[in-house]
Amino acid sequence: MPDLSADLKQVPLFGDLTGRQLKKLARRFKRREFAAGVTPVREGEMSGVGFFVIAEGTASVSANGVQVGTLGRGDHFGELSLISERPRTATVTAEEPLQCLEMTMWDFKRFVKDNPDVAWKLLRHLADLAATRERTPR
Numbered sequence: 844m845p846d847l848s849a850d851l852k853q854v855p856l857f858g859d860l861t862g863r864q865l866k867k868l869a870r871r872f873k874r875r876e877f878a879a880g881v882t883p884v885r886e887g888e889m890s891g892v893g894f895f896v897i898a899e900g901t902a903s904v905s906a907n908g909v910q911v912g913t914l915g916r917g918d919h920f921g922e923l924s925l926i927s928e929r930p931r932t933a934t935v936t937a938e939e940p941l942q943c944l945e946m947t948m949w950d951f952k953r954f955v956k957d958n959p960d961v962a963w964k965l966l967r968h969l970a971d972l973a974a975t976r977e978r979t980p981r
Contacts, residue, residue: 847872847896847944854896854919856972859964871954872896872944877937884921886934892948894921900941906933913938925951926969 848865851857857865875895877883883895886906896919904912904920911933914920920935925948955962 850896850898850917850944853917854922856919856922856925856965856968859968860961864958864961867958868946868954871950872946874898875943875945877941877943879937879939879941881941882934882936883941883943884931884933884935886932887930889928889930892924892928893945894925894947894951895919895935895943895945898942898944901938902935902941903938904933904935922972923969924948 847869848862851865851869852860857868860868875883875893877900883893883902897914897916899916902914902920903910904914914935920933921931923929923932925946928948955965
């Protein structure tokens with residue numbers, strides 16, 4: 844698999860990691876493909892425990908039945924599933940064939956345990972994310 848560290852650096856959750864840390868993290872991702880029309884994650888469901896970074900293709904994002912955005916190359920979804928076994932907060936549907944890089948919760952947990960120097964950076968980012976969501980009107 845090609846070096847994914849530059850792509851992962853663009854993901855806000857991983858933005859504070861060093862090049863060495865990003866290379867270690869990149870080795871834990873797997874490729875996943877979804878045909879057009881497939882829904883990798885569905886709002887309100889425990890649809891997997893994966894975090895996804897889009898390598899190719901586009902996907903629509905909807906919440907409460909309303910389309911709220913479109914994702915493309917370099918975008919990501921499912922970051923909260925890396926640390927929480929909660930239902931998904933949005934539905935993501937492939938608009939065209941979608942190639943993603945996926946990391947499971949247990950691979951992420953192993954990465955954090957094996958690299959405790961990154962744990963604080965990740966916790967700080969997740970706390971910021973949670974605070975932002977609390978302030979965002981629904």
